[in-house]
Amino acid sequence: MASVSSPHRKLLHFLVYWAVQRCRVSESPCRLTFSLKRPAESASPSQLRVSVSDTGVRSKLEEFLELNDLARETPVEKWDGTLLITTTGINDEAIYRYRFNLHEELSSARFSRLATTYKNHATFSGTEVCLCLSNEADADDLILWLVGFFHKILVLRAANLACELFVEQIGNAESRNVCLPQDSDDVHHSVMASSSDRLVSGLKDYALSHGYNCDKCDTCILNRDLLKTGTGAANNVDRRKAKGAHVEVVILIARTASDLSCWAVNCSSTQGSQQDRHLVRKALKSALSHLKADHAGDFLSCHGQRVREYVPDLAESIAGLILSSNDKEFHDECVSLLGLGSDQDISEELVQSSICEKMIRIIELNDTKENVEDNAPYLFECEKLDEDSQLDEEDRDEDMIFDF
Template sequence: MEFNSLQDLFLLLISSAIRRCICSERLCRLSVLLQRSAASDPPLVCISISDTGLGSCLEEFQDFKCPVEGILAEQWDGIVSLRTTNFCDNEISCYQLNLKENVTIREPIWLPSNVKHGVKFSGTEVRLSVSEAVDVLLAEINCFFQKIRILKIPNVAMEVVVECQDIPGSRNDAVFLENLSSSSSFTASTLDHLKLGLEDYVSRHGSSLTCDSCFPNRDNLKSGGGMICEEKRKTTTLAVEAAIVISELSNPTTNCLGARFSDTEVFCFKDFAPCSISEAFLKALRGIDWKRYGLSLESATNQRSHALLKWEHVPLSFHIHIVVHCYQKLVAEVMPLVQKTQFDKKLISKAVKLALDDLKNKYAGFLLSANTLKASRRNQVKLTAS
C-alpha cells in the first residue's frame, strides 16, 4: 500500500481505525490528537490516532510503502509507534516500525508491554511526529472527516483535538463529529446510512451546518439507493453501494452558492475512506444510459477529489448528488487488514443504475425517459381529442 504524502498516510491510518471499529460491532470512539510544540526547531506536530475497536495486528502496517526521498521524507522520519490490545489480552503490546525500511518484511522494535490489571478493553493507538504547520494538517483532517460523515457510520463517535504541549492544560477541540445520533440505527443497512448521510450532506451544501433557507425540511429531497455484491474470496465479498439524492429548490436563496449550480459532484469512497477518481470510475459513469432516466450527460470530468457531471437542459433548481462506496465486506471472522479493493467498472454502473431505478419506483412520474414522456404526451393528446 503506497502513499506519497502525509494526507495519504492519514487516510490509511484513519480508515484502518474506522474499519477496526466497524468490525468490533460495538460503540466505539475514534480520536485524532494533534500536539504542537512551538519550542522545537523546526516546529513538530505529534499526531495520535486512537480507536476503541478491535486490536490491530502487525500485518496491517507491514505492507505500507513510504518513499525515501522527496517532500514526505523531509517532513517525517518514517517511525510510527503503536500500542494495541484485544479484550482477551492481559497486556497492551507496544512496538515501533520504520516504514522507510526498504525490506521484504519489516521487523518491529518491541517495547515493554503495559499490564492491564484485569481490565477488559480493546483498541489501538498510532503515534508519529511530523514537521508541518498544524493549520495545514488540521484543514486536511477536517476535510477528510466532513466527507466521512456521508457514510454515517452508526457505531463510531469521532473527534479531532489540537493541544499545545508548551502550554500545560491548553486544549482546543477543533472539530467533534458525534455520529451516534438518534437517526442512526445498528439494525439499518450500510446503504440506508449512506442515503441518510448524503441527505445530510446535501442539506448542508457540503459544509458543517444545515442550510435552513434551502432546506427548512426534507420534503424537497428524493433519495434512492442500490447495492450489488460479488464474491472475491472465501472470506470477503466486494460490495458496491450507490446513493443518489435529488433536490428541487422552488426558490433557491440568491446568496446561497450551493444552490446556484446544476452540475453533479460524484464522490467515491473505498474501504470507508474518501478516494481519488480513477479512469475506470469515470468510464463506469459515462457508460450509464442516462437518457433512460430523462437525463442527457454532456460531460464527465475528473476533479481528483470527485467526478463532475455536466447535464444538458437541466434547470438550476434541479440538483443531483451521487456517492459510491466500494469496500470488502467481511463474510467470516478475520482480522480487518488494510484492503486492496479494486474498482470494478461493471459493478459501479450496476449500483448507480439500481439507485436510479429505486428513485423511479419510489416516486411515480419521476426520472421518466424521453420516449416515455413522448408517449405520455401522445396519450394526453388522444384523450383530449376524444
C-alpha cells in the first residue's frame, strides 16, 4: 500500500487545497468537484484521469509553480508533470486555457497558452485542473484515501462550499458512478444565516487574518478616507422592558483588494516574534488534536479503516467465547474489564457492543505515525501521549497538518 505522503496524494492534496482557497476568497456559494476516471482492469495501460474543478475566483498561475519540488521527486512514469488548466474570472470575457509541464527544464517551454473560448456575455467564474496519473495497483487505496480526505473537508463545514467526489470506472459495460455529496443543510447554512451572524463571522475572520493587532493593516486599508461610518439603534424584541443598558459599537467597512491574504505580505502589523510563532504552532496543534479527537473516525488512515472493518466480526466472536464459558471467574473478570456491572442483565448484544467500542477506540488512539511500525501491546491499556513533548519539532507539526 502506498505511503500516506506518496507523490500522488501530495499532488492531489495541493490541488484540492488551492481549489478550497479560491472558493473561500470568492465569498459566494461555490462547488468543488473531484472526478477520478479509472480503467476497468487494474493492469490496463490506461492512466487515471483526474479533474479538480471549482467555481471560485480565477486562479493565479503562480500558485502551480509551488508544485516544482513535488514534480522533481515524482518519477516520470508516475506523472509526466503536465497540468491542463482552464480558468476564468467573474469579470472576464473569455475562458483561458493553459498547459504546464513542470518536468520541462527550459522555462520558455514549460508554459503554453491554448485556444481561448469567449463567454458571450455569460457571468461565471471557476477553474478546472486536469492531469493523468499512472494506473497503479493501489488505485483502490488511492480512492479510499480520497473518500477519507473529502470527509475531513466536510468536517470543517466550510461556509458556502459544497464538495462532490466522483469515481467512474470506464471501459466496462457495467461502469458505475459513485458520488459523495454534501448535505444541503451544510451547504446553505451560511447563506441562511442572519446578518448579525455574518457580521460576527466577518469580524472573526478579520481579527484572525491580522493577528488580533490593533494597528491598521496598510495592505488592506490604504486610504482611511474610504472608510464608511454610520450610526444606528438596536432593540431586543425578546424583552418588553428595557434595562437601560446602552452599548456603543463602531463598525468600519471598507473595500479591500481581491487578494485577501494580507498575512502573507511583509506588513509591519502582522510581524511576530519567535515566541508568537511558537504559540501559534502550539495553538494550531492543539486545535487539530481536539478536532481529530472529536471526529476520530473520519481521520483514520487507510490502514486503520481496513482494520476497523474487521471489528464487528471479531467482537461477535469474542463475545460468544466469553458468554459460552462455564468458568464464572473468567466470565466475571471479562465483564469487569469491559466496564459492565455484575448486577446488569448481561446480554450478548451488550457485550459485543462494549467490545466493539473499545476496539474502535484503541484503533483510533494508535492510528498515529508513532505507532504505525510499533503496534500497541495492550488492548485495554494505552500509553498517554506526552503532552509536554517538545513543540519545536517542526517536522512533526508539519506532518500533522499535512495529514489533516
